[in-house]
Amino acid sequence: MLLIHCPYCEEDRSELEFRWAGEAHIARPENIAAISDEEFAEYFFLRNNEKGLTYERWRHIHGCGRFFNAARDTVSDRFLTTYKAGLPKQVLPETGASEKTVETYEATEGDAR
Ligand SMILES: [Zn+2]
Numbered sequence: 001m002l003l004i005h006c007p008y009c010e011e012d013r014s015e016l017e018f019r020w021a022g023e024a025h026i027a028r029p030e031n032i033a034a035i036s037d038e039e040f041a042e043y044f045f046l047r048n049n050e051k052g053l054t055y056e057r058w059r060h061i062h063g064c065g066r067f068f069n070a071a072r073d074t075v076s077d078r079f080l081t082t083y084k085a086g087l088p089k090q091v092l093p094e095t096g097a098s099e100k101t102v103e104t105y106e107a108t109e110g111d112a113r
Contacts, residue, residue: 001014001015005079005082006063006066007083009060013060016062017062018063020057021057021058023055024070028043052073055070057070068084069082069085069089080092
């Protein structure tokens with residue numbers, strides 16, 4: 001059984017309690033009404049879907065209900081770390097990931113509290 005660490009409950013819980021919620025750290029455009037259709041399509045529909053290290057949103061749907069972020073290796077399906085929503089992208093030195101541009105996730109109205 002895959003265990004996922006919820007950074008709010010501070011417990012490792014069964015994967016059955018969680019739901020994947022897409023790519024993390026996607027910044028909403030400042031003035032979304034002013035962007036082109038192509039820019040909107042890129043923001044709204046296109047995701048990186050990279051092999052290896054990915055940053056994802058997860059929700060502890062059958063626990064505290066809160067959204068959080070996770071760094072996961074899509075090849076091994078191993079969670080490298082989880083961290084609270086709103087925190088910057090976590091740099092993972094052991095994976096060689098060195099994000100120089102750090103985007104912060106802005107909480108939206110749909111986030112559970
Ligand atoms: Zn939780």
